[in-house]
Every structure is written in C-alpha cells, then in structure tokens.
Amino acid sequence: MSASPSYPSVNALTGPLVERLVADAATLRLAVSQAAGGARMVDAGAQARGSIEAGRRIAEICLGGLGTVTIAPSGPIASWPYSVTVHAADPVLACLGSQYAGWSLADETGDSGFFALGSGPGRAVAVVEDLYQELGYRDSATSTALVLEAAGGPPDSVVAKVAEATGLRPENLTFIFAPTQSLAGSTQVVARVLEVALHKAHTVGFDLHAIVDGIGSAPLSPPHPDFIKAMGRTNDAIIYGGRVQLFVDADDADAKSLAEQLPSTTSSDHGAPFADIFARVNGDFYKIDGALFSPAEAIVTSVRSGATYRGGRLEPSLVDASFA
Numbered sequence: 001m002s003a004s005p006s007y008p009s010v011n012a013l014t015g016p017l018v019e020r021l022v023a024d025a026a027t028l029r030l031a032v033s034q035a036a037g038g039a040r041m042v043d044a045g046a047q048a049r050g051s052i053e054a055g056r057r058i059a060e061i062c063l064g065g066l067g068t069v070t071i072a073p074s075g076p077i078a079s080w081p082y083s084v085t086v087h088a089a090d091p092v093l094a095c096l097g098s099q100y101a102g103w104s105l106a107d108e109t110g111d112s113g114f115f116a117l118g119s120g121p122g123r124a125v126a127v128v129e130d131l132y133q134e135l136g137y138r139d140s141a142t143s144t145a146l147v148l149e150a151a152g153g154p155p156d157s158v159v160a161k162v163a164e165a166t167g168l169r170p171e172n173l174t175f176i177f178a179p180t181q182s183l184a185g186s187t188q189v190v191a192r193v194l195e196v197a198l199h200k201a202h203t204v205g206f207d208l209h210a211i212v213d214g215i216g217s218a219p220l221s222p223p224h225p226d227f228i229k230a231m232g233r234t235n236d237a238i239i240y241g242g243r244v245q246l247f248v249d250a251d252d253a254d255a256k257s258l259a260e261q262l263p264s265t266t267s268s269d270h271g272a273p274f275a276d277i278f279a280r281v282n283g284d285f286y287k288i289d290g291a292l293f294s295p296a297e298a299i300v301t302s303v304r305s306g307a308t309y310r311g312g313r314l315e316p317s318l319v320d321a322s323f324a
Contacts, residue, residue, distance in 0.1 A: 013065025038171035045182025055187025064098030232275030242295035263312025
C-alpha cells in the first residue's frame, strides 16, 4: 500500500488543510511561529487559547485528509449532548496510517524533558513504526506535519530527529501542538474514537484489509486545567461514551466475534473513571489492561450478509462522574 492512484497520499491531502489552519490562525486563536532551525510551530492550546474548531480541524489533519470530523447536538448521553463524530471511508489508512499516535518523540540529547507521541501524516513519511510494514504503506512528500499532544513545541533535537527520519529540511516541517487540558487538545483526542476501535481490531488479530468503512462518535469532553483529570475525561468520553460502527468484508462469524471483542467492557479495569484507575496503578500506564482503551459500544456490519452484531454498552453514569 504505497501512495499511488490506488492509495492516496495522506500528505498531499493534508497539505491544504494545514495551510488553511495557519491562514485562519487569528480566528481560531492559534499562535504560529518559526523555530530557530526553521520548523513551523503552531500552538493550538499551550500559550495560545485555541478553540474547539481548531481541535476539529486538527483531528481532520490527523486523519490524513481521509476523514471528516463534525460536532453536533446529537449524542446519546443526555447530560452531555454534544458529540464528536468521525467518519473515514478508508478507516485503516486514515486511523492507523495517519491518526494513530505511534511515533515516540523524546529529547534524548538535551535536558528539556520533552516527550510526546507524534500523530498525523508525518508518520507515513518517516515509517519508523513496524505498523507500516503490516499496512504496506509509505508516503512521500516535500513537506509534512505532525500533531503532538504536548504543552509546548518540540526542542531542536526532536525537530532534527523528525527531519532525519522524513528526509526533509526543518523548514518543511510543521508541528501542531496542544495539551490535553486545552479546548483543541481535548477535542482532537476525543476524535480518536474510531481510531481506538481500529487499533483494538488490530490487537485482537482481525484482518485490517477486511474493514472497509467506519464511523464513530463520543461526547465532547469539557477541558480541565489538571492534566490527570483532563486525560481522564478524554479517555472516559471514549471508554464509557464512545460508539463505533465498522463495516467489514467478512463472514458473520468473524463480524460477530469482532463486535464481542471490541468494546471496553472486555477489560478487567472497566467500571471506574479513568482518573481513578490511573491513580490505582500509581500512574503506570503499563499496569492498565490494554483492552480498556476501546469504545464503550461496538456495532459491526458484515457487508457480505447484511447482518449486524453488537457488543458492549454505553455507561452514562460513568461519563457523568468523570465530566462533572
């Protein structure tokens, strides 16, 4: 799956989206600057105020230009009716090939302590993750962008690492960053509701090439100035309020099995707000059951038979406990 007429270039699709984001910086309350080495920095919520609309647009950039993100008052959680809805006609490439935050970026030479997971189209140029071998996809570009869930822009050492991996000069790199506590940051994280379902499908061994379409939604979580609480809310929006429907070119048995394996209810840690779970394991992510990072409810339709299977359930009371 290389960028070709059959498989689009996520960078070609996102280039115009990035430029429009920068052009609308003032109305979106973003701060755009150029680092000493030449890389472009877009602050969407660290020092800049940012906005929900900025987060929505950033989520579409993360999706490689292959998905749409909308916010509307149509959610099933009565107390929190505004939902983030994500649709991708090529969910595997959009979510795993671009949106997934799979590139670990740390300042290994300086003392800044900077660490962030990179997502977005730049990953598909660098292809430093083993996942791309499974996807069989590699993109090429003369410029690219990465989205970072971070409270500041990357230091020079991280910019240099990205430049080397992508084969691009720093001035051809754009870093878009926003912390989880911000309006844009929380919005773009909740917009990963479909992506976590694709990641879970990959984890349980489902044939990714059989997933032909997908849509997901989750309640728009209110931001919180405390990082742990903000992180808890964005996770709970998906774990207890997220709903995903996947359309698969598979037989009924496989579709039914996927619906049963996808939801967060399969996790032994299910049943408490994420911030409480995080405190219980003393902040060690690796002690949290990985099956928890899934939508609350999964709907899987076999396009071969037309049959639909369901698994999991929404937990409005846990969303209320987290968001209140």
